[in-house]
Amino acid sequence: MADTRAGESTAPGGPETGRPLPEHVTTPLLTLITARSMDEDYAHVAQKRADAGEPRPQASRPHWSSALAVAALGVMAAVVAVQTDREAPANELSRAALVEQIDSRSDDVRALQADVARLTRFNAAVASNSTGTQADLEDIEARVRRAELTSGFSPVHGPGVRITVDNRPGGDVDGEVLDEDLATLVDGLFEAGAEAVAINDQRINALGGIRNTSRAIHVNGRPVNAPYVVAAIGDPRTLQARLVETYQGQQWFGRVNNFGFVYEAENVDDIRLPAAPERVLRDVIELDAAPYGGPAQEGSSP
CATH class of the missing domain: 1.20.5 (Single alpha-helices involved in coiled-coils or other helix-helix interfaces)
Structure with missing residues (x-):
């Protein structure tokens, strides 16, 4: 018979008997305490309801509407x-x-x-x-x-000289200013350095001219009457002096002395001259163009 040591005890269902241990033995202590405390609480509540005569709660079944x-x-x-x-x-x-x-x-x-x-x-x-x-x-x-x-096809203004020319007093024919007299004066002014010249507001340019018709003078085809105002734009400091030095100027002053023309000249700070009237070119041909207006042929002589 095997010895039994002090402090050891044998319990039914142990390893010696081969039976399983009870649930309260195998269940962890914390789980066992929680479960038993809840069971005891439920049992206590149920006992109180029974003592009070309340019916036991029935398990609720799901309502048909939920289903x-x-x-x-x-x-x-x-x-x-x-x-x-x-x-x-x-x-x-x-x-x-x-x-x-x-x-x-x-x-x-x-x-x-x-x-x-x-x-x-x-x-x-x-x-x-x-x-x-x-x-x-x-x-x-x-x-x-x-x-x-x-x-001369654009109006201009600037400093210059204004010359007034009139016939000799007395009205005799020999003392009248002619177209060639005014042309000589204009040529002398251009040679002296004038940049633009007009007679009685008629601008002088290459297409214009001074012509006598009977005893009337026409400038650019329009009649002008005495006294003749010749306005020239240029350097007023030298224009009159250089006019005397030119060949046409000397001829002009010779005629003034010979025929007794009235001559008055004054320097002006600002002279305004109109543009010359435009004229249609009829017989002028471009230098590099063919004689009949077509393009010039290559190698053709001018």
């Missing part, structure tokens, strides 16, 4: 699932159509961007050409203004 709601939710979920499954091909087609539209719009945007870039380059080229053209136009306008001033 119906659950069923309806299930049906709706099934319908949604079926509808989603049916619409899947259509959604896929819509997605493919959207992707195709996006690709098409992207191609259109790239084409528009290319057009914008091309138009931007074109505008830059036009602006550059416009700048060059504007410079050319300004140069041409300056040349035209100079040509108009030189030819």
